[in-house]
Amino acid sequence: MTTADEVAQYLIEDQMADLTDAVREAVQNGVDSPGSSRVLVSVTPERTVVCDDGTGVDLGSEKGTRDLSVLGAGTKERADDTTLGEWGIGTGAIIAKGAVRIWSGRHALCFDYQGQRTTEPFAAVAGREGVVVETEHAFDGVCVTIDHYTGEVPNPESYRWRRIVERLRERFAYLTFRTDVTVVVNGEPVDRGHPFAAVADSRVSVTRETDDAYLAIEHAPEDGLDVYSNGLLVTTDHDVGVGGVVVSKGNLTLNFGRTAVQSGCERWDRIQDAIADARIVLYDQVGDDALDGQTRDTMAELLVSDATLRERWQDRDLFQLVTDTPVSLTRIQAAPQIAFQEGASHGGDALVERGAIILDTTDPATKRLAAAATESDAEIALPSRFDVATRAEEAGVWQGYSRLADTELATRQARYLLFARALADTIGIDRTIYWGEATADAWTDGHTRIVLTDSAVTSSKRAVWTHDLFLTLCHEAAHDRSDKRRTAHGRRFESRFRELVEDPAVRTAYTELVTAVHERGFQPVFRERGVSLG
Known part of the structure; x- marks a missing residue:
């Protein structure tokens, strides 16, 4: 195998990650086809079909065949904003995923890259070489059929297969907006309309149109910013600190796999400057209580490097x-x-x-x-x-912790501990309960144990101290990591704590335990529930 062949094999097999890449290339070429107004996509676990209603390709000519057979031999120019892809490169992605027939007019160009098919016309081809055959009927436009190779398609019962159709709809969401060509995937148009509609329901958003792009950003950094090159999804930026979409006016300079914008793309550089400006405007609208960790980190990065923003x-x-x-x-x-x-x-x-x-x-x-x-x-x-x-x-702040053995406990501490163990079992807290000494009411390792202290109990009255222990146990159970050093009383903790304390089943179980103790006494209830001191 020559170096050129090795490069071609690498580009075809390694740079195009999955079936959606192949379908994307077929759709791009359908949209680019002169006269095309509609591209229909049908995707099943066995076969993908992509058809357009353009003028088609003369596969009966040497030039038409060469444009679709030789990697990178297409006639499209990189700087041409009127087209999205490049024939040849697109074909390379397509033929890696199955036995392929590209039908236009009365001819079809057929490939079997992996050499898996034994029926005609695929039996006569293998690798990157295709064969042209005459067809019984003419097709106006181009119809690409991919009979999937087994290893190129996920299990049809898996979430990965269901995700393929979702990802295709995401990839083509703004092609119609930019090209006026309708794209339909499995019977449903994918067009999302104007990019600004993507953030129309957001509480905090900024929309801008520049000479280079449409920007629609929102305060949803966990979702990331979807970047569309001339209407085609390229990547999702999770580091920019905002959510939403950006749709470029014209093509961005992309890597071969069409999954990232290449450095040095002047249009993208200008778009990034516009995103940075819009992001500051967005952050000014977000209240401090709504700032998440990622947004704060992005704002801190800007603040420490920019005196104007530091003052702002x-x-x-x-x-x-x-x-x-x-x-x-x-x-x-x-x-x-x-x-x-x-x-x-x-x-x-x-x-x-x-x-x-x-x-x-x-x-x-x-x-x-x-x-x-x-x-x-x-x-x-x-x-x-x-x-x-x-x-x-x-300041006289004691920072120590010590766990007491059950045999070291005073009578009242032992009663508190037994009640707490019975309560933990009753309300479903799957951690071992101990007694100890510390300045805190209790502490936990977040997984296996909770240690209570005397300060958890605020009164000797049974109605008070039983409820004290209930709240303290719920508090510690809401911690999913050690609070011996880190209290972690953030929003996530508060949500778990409230869910546990306000759970009707938990409160009923607590009430039934307290009622049983009141009616029959501590020791009988402890024996019935199988709790004891070690």
Whole structure:
């Protein structure tokens, strides 16, 4: 095999990832076909058919056959914004996925790249070489049929197969908007209309039309920004810090696989500048309580590198204390001293509750601020630092934890513990319950154990302390990681805690246990429920 053959094989087999890439190439060529107004796509686990109503290709001529047979031999120009693809390259993607027939007029060009078919006309071909045959009937336009190779199609029962059709509709969503050619996939038009409609229902969005693109961005960074080259989906950018769509006016310079924009694309450079400007406008509209971690991190990156944005956002709550409390740059800079700490500790929590500024460097935005402040040419001035452990010791904040053996417990502690174990079993908390000593009401490793302390109980009255233990157990069960160092009282924790405390089944189980204790006493109930001290 020559070097040229090896390159061709690599481009065909490795650069086109899956069936959707092959279908995309066939659809692109259908849209590009002169006179085409409609492209129909039918995708099943066995076969894909893509037909257009354009003027077709003269496969009876040497030139027409060559344009579809030789990799990169098509007549389309890279800089031509009136077309989307390149014949030859597109054919390479198509023939890798199955036995292919490209039918136009009274001729069909047939390929069997993997040499798997034994029936005519495929029996006579293999590899990149195709064979032209005459057809009984004429086809006005071009009809591409791909009889799928087994290894190129996912299990029809799997989610991956269902996803193929969804991805095809996503890929062609704005082709009609840009080309006026209707694209139909499995009987349904895929056109989504004007790109601005994509964010019409968003609470916070920005839409702009520039000389290069239509921008429709929204505050949904977890979804990412879908990038369409002249109406064809190229990639989804999950790092830009916004959601929505951008549809270029004209082709972007893409890699061979059409899955990324190449560096040096001047049109894309201008579009990125427009996205950056629109993103700032979007962030100005988002309330601080609606900022997620990714948005805060993106805003922090901009803030530390741009003096204008630093002044603009200095009062925004972009950073995070070790108690998961948001804090602004203004408040940080106003403190007499500050500290950075990787994760929280109960000592750090206690100091923050007393007014100290202890910043959590496990938070990406806060870590970015800490790094920027330590650079030799740092433009951000921060107060001097203090040591958290030393300050906690000076303030008399005990940071220790100890778990007590069951045999070490006083009578009241033993009763509390047995009730807590019975309660945990009753409401479905699958963690071992212990008693211990600490400044906190309790702590957990987030998986296997919960340790309660005397401070969890606020009264000797049964109605009060049973409810104290109920709330404390629910609180600790809502933690899915250790809170010995990190309290993690964020939105995710609050949601889990509320779900557990407000669950009618949980509250009923708690009430039934308290009622049983009231009617029959502690010991009989503990024996009935199989709880004891170790």
